[in-house]
Amino acid sequence: MLFAAKKYIGSxxxxxxxxxxxxxxxxxxxxxxxxxxxxxxxxxxxxxLLLLLSLQPVADRLLQPLESRYPTxxxxxxxxxxxxxxxxxxxxxxxxAPSANLLSNSLPxxxxxIRLYRANPGAKLIFTGAAAQGNTVSSAxxxxxxxxxxxxxxxxxxxxxxxxxxxxxxxxxxxxxxQQPFLLVTSANHLPRAMNFFLSQGLHPIxxxxxxxxxxxxxxxxxxxxxxxxxxxxxxxxxxxxxxxxWQRLKGIAPPPSS
Numbered sequence: 001m002l003f004a005a006k007k008y009i010g011s012x013x014x015x016x017x018x019x020x021x022x023x024x025x026x027x028x029x030x031x032x033x034x035x036x037x038x039x040x041x042x043x044x045x046x047x048x049l050l051l052l053l054s055l056q057p058v059a060d061r062l063l064q065p066l067e068s069r070y071p072t073x074x075x076x077x078x079x080x081x082x083x084x085x086x087x088x089x090x091x092x093x094x095x096x097a098p099s100a101n102l103l104s105n106s107l108p109x110x111x112x113x114i115r116l117y118r119a120n121p122g123a124k125l126i127f128t129g130a131a132a133q134g135n136t137v138s139s140a141x142x143x144x145x146x147x148x149x150x151x152x153x154x155x156x157x158x159x160x161x162x163x164x165x166x167x168x169x170x171x172x173x174x175x176x177x178x179q180q181p182f183l184l185v186t187s188a189n190h191l192p193r194a195m196n197f198f199l200s201q202g203l204h205p206i207x208x209x210x211x212x213x214x215x216x217x218x219x220x221x222x223x224x225x226x227x228x229x230x231x232x233x234x235x236x237x238x239x240x241x242x243x244x245x246x247w248q249r250l251k252g253i254a255p256p257p258s259s
Contacts, residue, residue, distance in 0.1 A: 015053050015236050022046045053235035054227030056219065062238035064214040067188035070195075070207035079120050080206065082182035084173050085113035086166065086194060087129020087139035098149040101142050105187045108211035110143045113185045114150055116208060120183075125152060126176065128160040128169040166190075170197040179204065187211040189237050193244045196254040213237065 026042035029035045052058045088106035099107055110127075117125050125147060129139025138161035148154055160176065163169040166186075173182075181204040186194045188209035198205040213234050248254035 015239050019046045019050050054232040056224045056231045059231035059235035060214040063234045066241055067212050067214050069192050070209050073208040075119055080183050082124050082177045083113055083116050084126045084182055084184050085109050086186040090139045090142045092137040092142055098146045105211050109185055110146050112210035116183050124156055124158050126158045128163055130162050130164050166194050166197050170201045174201040174203055181206055183208045185210055189241050196248050200253050
């Protein structure tokens with residue numbers, strides 16, 4: 001119940017639903033009240049905010065500080081025995097190619113986990129994530145099917161398929177990896193929050209970011225000046241993760257932001 005409530009409230013606080021809610025209230029005021037000036041201000045403000053968050057320079061500037069916190073893993077780092085790959089969006093259709101069942105952020109996490117597995121001979125790949133509502137196959141099992149289809153032996157894969165969120169994933173991982181250092185693979189924007197959860201369990205994660213989204217390399221001019229749903233999704237990720245970090249600080253899990 002708490003998990004579902006957290007998801008519903010969190011979804012409502014994301015940029016697009018929140019902006020649409022404000023715009024809807026503004027339209028109601030415009031049509032059915034005397035608060036014409038307030039309605040115009042709310043409607044104009046929501047339109048401008050939607051425009052700004054859909055522009056690449058703004059959206060990626062918001063996301064980049066989260067994604068630049070930790071460097072990409074490279075072979076000069078110490079070898080490990082475990083690689084924990086956090087679950088993400090997925091579905092399960094047995095008629096699809098295995099990788100097609102991993103949605104959004106999930107496939108880049110799994111492919112990065114496989115890269116790290118090949119660079120750390122003898123390591124075990126640990127996939128996390130419970131079954132979504134109405135699904136009989138877990139997120140962890142779906143990711144494992146993809147890894148197996150790409151040549152990872154089943155005996156080198158372990159599943160933590162009861163956790164519904166990152167906090168529960170950290171608790172489950174603690175029972176499996178103990179005090180050993182391990183690679184923690186998740187989306188670059190999610191990694192700061194994930195590290196807080198795993199460190200709070202007394203674990204020794206080595207950050208291994210995947211799925212970087214904020215673009216710092218050159219782009220065509222039209223890609224920078226025209227609004228796009230792609231960049232709105234980048235702003236949404238930044239917004240979501242900052243809300244998550246704020247919630248962690250309120251719970252005493254995360255340290256305050258450095259000045």
